[in-house]
Amino acid sequence: MDTILSLAAANLISPIILFFALGFAAALMRSELSVPEAIAKGMSLYLLLAIGFKGGVSLSEHGLDARLFFALIAGVLLSFALPFVAFALLRRLTGLSVVDAAATAAHYGSVSIVTFVAASTVLSSAGIAAEGYMVAVAAAMEAPAILSALWLMARSGGGAAGASALGPGLIREILLNGSIVLLIGAFAIGAITGPQGMAQIDAFIVAPFQGVLCLFLLDMGLVAGRGLREARGLLRPGLLAFGVLMPLIGAVFGLVTGLVLGLSTGGVALMMTLSASASYIAVPAAMRVALPEARPAIYLTLALGITFPFNLTLGIPIYMAVAQVLTGG
């Protein structure tokens, strides 16, 4: 335990986590600090491109192995399964309605790509290697949770309208949302062009990466802090407990999956991070279409205001430390 805590404490002191904390604190203190919307959007495109491309290059260097396919399947299954755990926990800990609980559960089965990017960066800074194909696993885990949430609603007798909203249009929007297209596209380009491709653009995607991530996470800290400040009246103890407990439970699922798959230390840490994270981009949009009766103030505040900061500041260091101890990495 002492080893885990000391490793976690060491991982906590990194510029990206501290910049996030700065933004979060600034928002809570009502500072006027802000990042223009277009710049934040541009930075998010840059980060997705860079992380996808690097993952693809790593895959081309190490080659395909069967674990890639098993990891993809495991990721999809985790994304399907975690909403059921989240739903049961929400119903036990909070007084949320079925529709609010189902919509919130969907967020916790899906993933936060920004959390994944941050974890990849912290791992890389610590010199811990991870499988490049974890980028593809992250993309595969985005959507299945949405189907689980709609099934949970249908089972509870309130999902007819939600299920009917799940037409070809919504499925296309979910599967082809901009983040997924860019992440998978850049991954494919990285895999095709390999180290030669990397040599051509590394000045753009390697050296500036951490600096851009710091600025992006400063903005995310501001967004998360502002959201938390505005919705603090909604956050009763049960919801707060869920926002911290669920990522830890998800991480345990990810840990077992990573160990069973035989992933590297970094791979296990990333699988834990993915399972622990909650979506706040793709799933909220799908829920607004399919389950508009669910309250976004609850699921966005939980995912973005509680779980995202928790994962970034405490979760990632803990997941890394546990993965290091249990894999001997």
Next chain:
Amino acid sequence: MQTHTAKRVEITIEAVMQRRLTEALESAEVSGYTIHPVLGGSGRSGHWSREGQVSRASGMVTVVCIIRPERLDPLLDAAFSILDRHIGVVNVTDCVVMRAERF
């Protein structure tokens, strides 16, 4: 100058529903509309601002259509088929246009 009466329909809706709404309008043969981004506002759910939103899920847009009065009911039927379960504001006002053949 000759002017003609028309109806101005303004629909403020979640950004994620924008495409569905405009498709419904087009299927009701309303091919002319203008879309404005919404910077922020306040309603039953409290204050809202575009600043700091990370997702289109929490954004809003306003779709404005100017139509001949007799086409109002088909437009509203089409709009409500989409808006029924969603938050949003629909308002209709009288207006005048100069070139009636365009509406």
